[in-house]
Amino acid sequence: xxxxxxxRLVSIIPVVLVVSVIVxxxxxLTPGDPVLVMLGEERTEQAYxxxxxxxxxxxxxxxQYALWLGRALSGDFGRSVRDNSPVLDNILERLPATIxxxxxxxxxxxxxxxxLGIISAMKPNSxxxxxxxxxxxxxxxxxxxxxxxxxxxxxxxxxxxxxPDGYVPLVEDVGGNLQRLILPAITLGLAGTALNMRLIRxxxxxxxxxxxxxxxxxxxxxxxxxxxxxxxxxxxxxxxTAVGIQFGALLEGAVITETIFSWPGIGQLVIKSLNxxxxxxxxxxxxxxxxxxxxxxxxVDISYVYLDPRISYGRKH
Amino acid sequence: xxxxxxxxxxxxxxxxxxxxxxxxxxxxWRTLRxxxxxxxxGLILIILILLAVTAQWLPLANPERGRGSEAYQSxxxxxxxxxxxxxxxxxxxxxxxxRVSLSVGLVAxxxxxxxxxxxxxxxxxxxGWLDALIMxxxxxxxxxxxxxxxxxITAALGPRLETVMVAIGIINIPxxxxxxxxxxxxxxxxxxxEAAKALGLKETRIMLRHVLPNxxxxxIVQASLAxxxxxxxxxxxxxxxxxxxxxxxxxxxxxxAGRSWLSKNYWWMVVGPGAGIMLTIYAFNxxxxxxxxxxxxxxxxx
Numbered sequence: 001x002x003x004x005x006x007x008r009l010v011s012i013i014p015v016v017l018v019v020s021v022i023v024x025x026x027x028x029l030t031p032g033d034p035v036l037v038m039l040g041e042e043r044t045e046q047a048y049x050x051x052x053x054x055x056x057x058x059x060x061x062x063x064q065y066a067l068w069l070g071r072a073l074s075g076d077f078g079r080s081v082r083d084n085s086p087v088l089d090n091i092l093e094r095l096p097a098t099i100x101x102x103x104x105x106x107x108x109x110x111x112x113x114x115x116l117g118i119i120s121a122m123k124p125n126s127x128x129x130x131x132x133x134x135x136x137x138x139x140x141x142x143x144x145x146x147x148x149x150x151x152x153x154x155x156x157x158x159x160x161x162x163x164p165d166g167y168v169p170l171v172e173d174v175g176g177n178l179q180r181l182i183l184p185a186i187t188l189g190l191a192g193t194a195l196n197m198r199l200i201r202x203x204x205x206x207x208x209x210x211x212x213x214x215x216x217x218x219x220x221x222x223x224x225x226x227x228x229x230x231x232x233x234x235x236x237x238x239x240x241t242a243v244g245i246q247f248g249a250l251l252e253g254a255v256i257t258e259t260i261f262s263w264p265g266i267g268q269l270v271i272k273s274l275n276x277x278x279x280x281x282x283x284x285x286x287x288x289x290x291x292x293x294x295x296x297x298x299x300v301d302i303s304y305v306y307l308d309p310r311i312s313y314g315r316k317h
Numbered sequence: 318x319x320x321x322x323x324x325x326x327x328x329x330x331x332x333x334x335x336x337x338x339x340x341x342x343x344x345x346w347r348t349l350r351x352x353x354x355x356x357x358x359g360l361i362l363i364i365l366i367l368l369a370v371t372a373q374w375l376p377l378a379n380p381e382r383g384r385g386s387e388a389y390q391s392x393x394x395x396x397x398x399x400x401x402x403x404x405x406x407x408x409x410x411x412x413x414x415x416r417v418s419l420s421v422g423l424v425a426x427x428x429x430x431x432x433x434x435x436x437x438x439x440x441x442x443x444x445g446w447l448d449a450l451i452m453x454x455x456x457x458x459x460x461x462x463x464x465x466x467x468x469x470i471t472a473a474l475g476p477r478l479e480t481v482m483v484a485i486g487i488i489n490i491p492x493x494x495x496x497x498x499x500x501x502x503x504x505x506x507x508x509x510x511e512a513a514k515a516l517g518l519k520e521t522r523i524m525l526r527h528v529l530p531n532x533x534x535x536x537i538v539q540a541s542l543a544x545x546x547x548x549x550x551x552x553x554x555x556x557x558x559x560x561x562x563x564x565x566x567x568x569x570x571x572x573x574a575g576r577s578w579l580s581k582n583y584w585w586m587v588v589g590p591g592a593g594i595m596l597t598i599y600a601f602n603x604x605x606x607x608x609x610x611x612x613x614x615x616x617x618x619x
Contacts, residue, residue: 018457022466029473137606141599143549145556145569146591149576153587157579164580252464256553260576270468271557279472286469290460 005302012294019290020072023283024065030279032081077284082276087284091266098265100170101257102250104181105189106243113193117200118227124205132197139194144253148187148260155183167264184261188253192246199242203235210234237304244300248293348611355607361600369415378406380413381564389578392585399585401571402578407589410566414593417478417560417567421551422544422601424482429489429547430540436490437497438532442505442524452498455491463488464553471559478561485550489543496539500532534612541608545601552594568594 035051036043052058056067071078077087120129156164162183168176207213208231216226254267262268266285273281325331349356368375378396383405390400398407440451458466470484504510505528513523554560555569563570568590575586 014453015456015460018454019460022457022461023469026469026473031473031475137602138595138599141545141595141602143552143556143569143594143598145553145572146587146594149572149579149587150591152576153579153582153584157582248462252462255464255468256556259557270465274468274472275558282472283469286461286465289462289465293462294460 008298008301012298015294016291019287019294020069021065023287023290024068026286027068027279027283028061030283032277032279072287077287078280080273080281081278082273082281087281088288090269090281091285091288094264094266094269097167097263098251098254098258098267101181101184101188101254101263101265102247104185105187105250105253106192106246108185108189109192109196109246110243112189113196113200114232117197118204118232120197121201121204121208122227129201132201136194136197139190139197142190143256144187144191145256145260147190148184148257151183151187152260164261167262180261180263184257184263187260188250188257191253192249195246196239196242199239200235203238204231207231207235240303241300244296247296248289251289251293352607352610354603355611358600358603358605358607361596362604365415365597365600366419368412369419372412372416375412377409377412380405380409380566389583391583398589399583401574401586407571407585410571411568411589411593414566414568414571414590415597417555417565418548418551418594418597421478421482421485421560422547425485425547425551426489426540426543428483428486429543430493430536432486433490433493434497434536437494437499438501438524438528440494441498441501442520442528448498451494455494458487459491461488464550467550467554468557468559471554476559476562478565481551481554481560484554485547488550489547492539492543493536496535497532500535501528504528504531538605538609538612541601542605545598545605548594548598548601 035048035055035057039047039051049058056064059067075088077091079086080090116132120126120132123129152164155161163180164183167180170177213226213230216230221230251266254263254265255270256267257263258265258267259271266289270282270285273279273285325335349359383400383403385404387396387400387404388402390396390404392399396406396408398411401407401410436451436455440448461469467481467484467488470487471480474480474483510523510527513527518527551560551567552569552572555567556573558570558573560567560569571590572587572594575583575590578586
């Protein structure tokens with residue numbers, strides 16, 4: 001068990017290395033001389049050379065990469081061109097808003113997809129099932145910015161139920177925060193809903209065809225108990241992986257959703273930085289997201305051990 | 318060609334040909350009828366592609382220049398989908414926008430398929446250190462949330478149509494590599510491959526003539542589904558202002574421009590391009606599911 005966790009931890013090292021090479025290459029390709037930007041208008045040739053040397057930009061590329069990687073590993077993701085603030089500070093400051101949005105949309109997504117998935121697995125190939133699948137295919141075909149825009153149109157401007165944008169910190173005004181949270185959370189959540197629904201349906205079907213379900217039924221258990229206690233519990237295991245993978249999708253969906261609803265999270269940070277050509281921030285967020293994504297996947301893999309006692313990670317038999 | 322029935326009666330070869338033609342046609346029709354997803358998805362796409370290709374000959378207004386006096390008009394007989402903030406015809410922009418979306422999708426998926434497929438084929442066939450190296454790179458690419466990687470690539474190379482194609486192409490590589498590698502591993506020890514080796518055929522020839530054709534089916538299915546996500550990605554990038562630059566009509570950018578007028582209830586500015594995106598992606602998803610049912614009946618969606 002410990003050995004398995006250790007092995008998985010070691011296995012992310014090459015992934016992080018490849019990620020770092022890709023991000024470093026992108027930074028090098030990005031137009032703009034960071035030294036010029038840092039020094040601003042009043043610069044002398046000497047100051048320019050000094051700053052260049054300080055950043056290590058006069059070194060050969062592999063050395064530059066090593067320096068950059070060392071800095072990144074110690075938490076220095078570079079500095080914003082706009083106000084010279086550390087990129088990591090910018091990210092951490094906006095992280096809570098993004099996490100709140102991501103959790104809320106995950107909640108909405110599961111709230112819709114679990115019941116619908118179960119219903120369509122209970123009667124496969126029925127009319128209800130066909131309707132649910134049809135709905136999910138339409139859901140997959142809707143980009144989340146379109147969902148967001150349509151929700152604003154109907155719920156915020158037409159029916160005037162929700163506020164179209166803005167953000168109030170949760171600690172200041174819980175009601176105001178939640179009122180503004182709902183639309184972006186639905187927008188972000190619906191994208192994964194269709195996928196989750198398909199997944200829950202197929203893994204429920206799989207679980208329902210197992211012997212232990214027949215045993216449970218022949219014991220005379222109520223249908224509801226069979227469905228929930230026996231089938232659903234096992235069917236949810238693949239869903240955990242999917243939710244882990246969706247965390248990445250939520251991060252990228254947040255880019256668009258936060259932009260539409262002026263939600264001050266990491267996604268909005270990326271787009272704002274992009275528009276003001278603050279590329280170090282953009283690349284910093286990309287690196288940060290890739291690392292978080294890798295760690296989340298690792299956590300999902302490890303959580304398997306606890307979720308499914310049938311999986312053993314001991315030595316090969 | 319056979320001109321009339323007497324000629325046909327006198328010519329057994331032409332008869333046989335006509336029968337084959339007839340059989341082929343009925344077989345195609347039967348396949349399509351049994352597979353409604355393929356039929357509907359294919360039909361929608363054929364119409365969309367026809368509209369996109371013939372856009373400049375259709376009686377449409379100029380999609381890039383409008384009359385200021387005609388701005389903000391709701392749908393009417395003159396402008397079926399209304400006009401935007403600069404008086405441009407929304408319908409014309411939606412149809413011309415299909416060109417951008419479809420061509421980005423096609424080029425990007427081709428890049429992903431060719432590069433990713435080749436990498437996967439080589440990795441699976443060769444194995445060893447080359448396999449390990451290729452797969453580590455793919456793992457690295459998969460570690461990025463795809464849209465963020467695409468944003469980062471477009472930022473590095475400058476927001477242009479070509480950049481978007483390359484960026485979406487790159488994010489499509491890993492799926493094709495994994496698929497091609499897995500398939501190659503499955504068949505590389507089959508007898509006919511052994512036979513090809515025993516005959517002393519060159520490695521590239523075995524890979525191209527014997528391995529490739531046998532791993533192609535799942536790759537085709539993946540390609541049609543990848544087209545849907547590629548078009549979705551293009552729409553997202555252009556929504557964020559990273560796609561083809563104005564005044565080029567793109568669905569994503571038009572929705573972004575239209576959303577600032579939602580508070581005035583000018584819904585048609587977003588509904589037109591929104592319907593374009595949805596219909597296209599929906600059709601590709603249908604087509605992908607349909608092709609999967611056709612090529613691999615075992616994996617039929619239950």
